[in-house]
Amino acid sequence: MSNPGADSIAFFHSRYNIDSAAMSSLLSIALSRGGDFAELFFEHRTNSAIQWEDQCVKSASRNVAQGVGIRVVRGDAIGYAYTESLDMEAMRRAAGTASRIGASEERPAPVDATPHLSGGSFYSAGEPLTGEPAARKVALLERADRAARAFDPSIARLDASIGDELKYVMVARSDGKVVGDIQPLIRFNVSALSQQGESRQIARTGGGGRLGIEYFDRVTPEELGRDAARQAVLQQGASEAPAGTLPVVLAAGDSGVLLHEAVGHGLEADFNRKGTSNYSGRIGQPVASPLVTVIDDGTILDSRGSINVDDEGNPSTRNTLIENGMLRGYLHDEVSARHFGVAPSGSGRRQTFKDYIMPRMTNTFMLPGESTPADIIRSVNHGIYAVSYSGGQVNISNGDFVFSVTEAYLIENGRVTSPLRNVMLIGNGPDVLSKVTAVANDYQLSDGRWTCGKDGQSVPVGVGMPTILVSGITVGGTKVG
């Protein structure tokens, strides 16, 4: 698929008879009562999922959704309407409804919608997984199960799931630009339970991205199954985590989720436009240690968080948010870009055609530094080494966050020693970033399993990190003293 944009535009034309003339007409109706700009967002989405439990397929599902969302923006105000029916009559009604955010008398505004067909894609997917026969997907689940159980006799239960999505989108804007995209997405999750006597420990792994079945040549079901089993067994012998403020080494890869929560949301421009983020008004100021450079980049090949175009039709880009500790910019949608007088950053997203646009992250990561992971660990006398996470949440008005760490170890006298369980990291985003005292050269992108939730809308995202040392984070554990 070297030109998903053109293919998607052709899809909507042949299947629903939506051509440039139809789109121009709808946009004119949308702007007939005035407004700064308008857009039509067409979507056709197929989702499949297969759940594996007790060594068999527990359930299988397939969902098809289609529709158009029509948005009119006037200053900071939005008029929005959507419909599942892609016939002209229903779409005209929706465009009329959205136009009511406008203030002026009815006055049709002419729009000339023209497809923009630039080739190239950040997804190298061959055939989408959505088209594969179910039996091939089931075979992958079986392989994860076999490998996890073979790893250790204590593995008493293995749940797994495989999900895929194929989304055709087309955006027609009132500036005349029409773009499209075909977005594949796959996700494979494994959960292993280890039972030893009365003790039951569960661990989860997963991965995926904007790929087809070839993903499983790069990351096999056996690797994912074995890793879930390994972590579950590790928890069996784990000690309770100490409590208190300690130096924490965040391992490369998954630790990026901390960056996403602690800093990323605060840098979304809608919060800053409204003055509700703790980064509001701080462009050009130091917000982190000079070792810290944070990027949000939607152009990483095959990554879960990547997109060719955002849901407003702007191309995906690489955005430098924090550079050597200084705040450089926010993530913008069209509304905030106009408000701040900057170019859009390709960050305008919506979960489905039914939803309005908000600035969202794509792949968020920190750039590597000069240290090595070994040197960083050696430098810690008594601290924590955090490797895997199950997720967290943040208060964007002040940057306070909480994280659940699912694989962690004690560091004693510069060596990684016993595994720990029930480790929580509690802190404040800007505070943690100002306490980054070492950044290693081993950058890794976390495998694709993260979903970001904001204001009721979910988007798939990617995170990445090199190994870093934070001089002090509050660790919530149960072992005091």
Add this chain to the structure above:
Amino acid sequence: MEGPTPLEIARNVVSLARRAGAEQCDAIVSMYTEANVTVRLGELEKLIEAGSMSLGLRVINGGRTAVCSTSDLSPAALERFAAEAVDLASISEPDEFAGLPEPELLSRATTAAGLSLYDEHMETLSTDERIRMAKACEGAALGFDARK
């Protein structure tokens, strides 16, 4: 409302699924309208109005289950959809506990009336009245205390 009612669509899909080989199946059709007004600092910020209809079909054959949904309700698409759901059921393992409820366990009530879940007055509210209410509510909160 033009076209078939949700109940007629659901009945049709069940018979399509049976014809495609479903032993047990149930279909749910949901139709909703949405109206959403957001006011910020005394100004209208968001105005959303929409309608939506979608269908879910569950097929259980010999204890094997598949659940599918679609919002493409054209007749040709529904026939294909029912056949795909029956096909998908065949890859699950049989679950002896899967199945539709016994008829005597089904609810007799056909409406939500009496549950006090819905204020019908909402249906008669104009967009302008909704905007007025939102502004009045925000204004009362902002005016409550000099510290904003």
